[in-house]
Amino acid sequence: MLKRIFEKTYQWLEDRTGLFSFIGHMARHPVPSGARWWYVFGSATLCAFLIQVVSGIALALYYIPSADEAYATLKYITHDTAFGGFVRALHYYGASAMVLMVGAHMAQVFLQGSYKFPREMNWLTGVLLLGFTLVMGFTGQILRWDQNAVWTAAVAAKQAARAPFIGGWLSTLILSGPTVGGSTLSRLFVVHVFLIPALVFAFVGLHLMLVLRHGISEPPIPGRKVDPKTYRREYEDSLKKDGVPFWPDAAWRDMVFAAVMVLAIVLLAIVFGPPELGHPPDPSLIDANPRPDWYLMWYFAVLALLPHGIEGFFMVFAPIIAGALLILLPFISNHGERSPSRRPWAMAFVLMVVVMIGAFWWAGVKSNWSPNFNVKPLPVEVVGAANGPVFEGARLFELKGCLNCHMIKGYGGKRGPDLSEIGNKLSADRMILLISNGATNMPAYAANLTPKEMDELVSFLQSRQSDWEPPK
């Protein structure tokens, strides 16, 4: 009885939609035999994207994209909802996985010459999807809306403003206004949650349609060249001779790899948890350098390490040139050898890019070009007072971000000089002057401190002496 109902329903659905035979047809379409583990990165990228969709929707159920509430809702999600911290961690490591998989997929397609005739459009839609992925990473980080996020947005806009001709327009586009504020957050939210995801869905659809249209590229064989005149016929012939159905002969590797990736993401999320929320945002402190997530860190490190004056040009022209090269690639060389062993320059190029990104990433991690946003607060023994101006000054020292750049007795960041004994060195007047006006690489605080706060801050700094005793 039940079986009959199922069968009837199945037949009715199949008759009216054709969905089942369509899926069956797609799953069983012949692909070249000998597909290897190399081919798993594309489907893994898709899988990572689906994790982002699911975890992202879960986060959006609670997140409020307003400058006043975003930080508080994230704190709430992390600490007061069931699995909220875990979902945030999933979304974070899922993003990392997606960036890694896009990179691996691209490197593989490039190395094996799969972008050549007739798959030029597969490559081009892929390049767009790479761009969308990076925009998602950048905007997502700003939605975290802690001090680091706000500074990231401000610095990105400042850098963009240096671009010749379009600088002002670019900067306004990033911030949705002249400065970081409420509309920055709500517009970036729209970009991150509606605009780019819609584009990603559309282009993933197109990308997959193209994969079906041209078939999966056959593993390259040294000496067998792509000739646009004969390629299609040869491909059809080889499929007829020894093609295998996509499911299950080729797809099981995708399944296994995706499962391992999902497991790794879940384990990372459980072990390390979500990215820490820094101090609540203080948009008045925007003169520092932020520390973005790892997949953008290398680019910010390049910008920070380049000599002054060049970085404006680099920041605009490097992405344009890189993008143009990626777009032109399949038109510059759409035929000839595919095997990496016959295209040593392709291998050298990928190796160079990986080493360069790795080196700059490492430089970004190691160097002190940016404030440290994960500093531990100063303990009472170090402050030397539990109330009074010295204590209030120490609190301000943390609150105003001084500690992110300056070290006190081993606590704090390394961007600026160690201030453990600054009281021996600078008079109170010199301190006030310096803090008000700032210095090279140190923001000016004149507008951000009341006279009372300045006094307390200076009391704290004056007490930083080698033989200072707390007043009895």
Ligand code: HEC
């Ligand atoms: C973005 C990082 C950054 C922040 C934030 C920052 N500083 Fe600095 N600070 C520096 C740097 C870098 C220097 C070295 C000055 C230079 O480059 O000329 C410096 C120098 C100083 C000096 C002089 C040190 C010396 O040995 O002469 C004092 C005092 C000081 N900062 C106090 C503060 C206080 C107080 C705050 C918070 C209100 C603060 N700084 C916030 C980066 C920072």
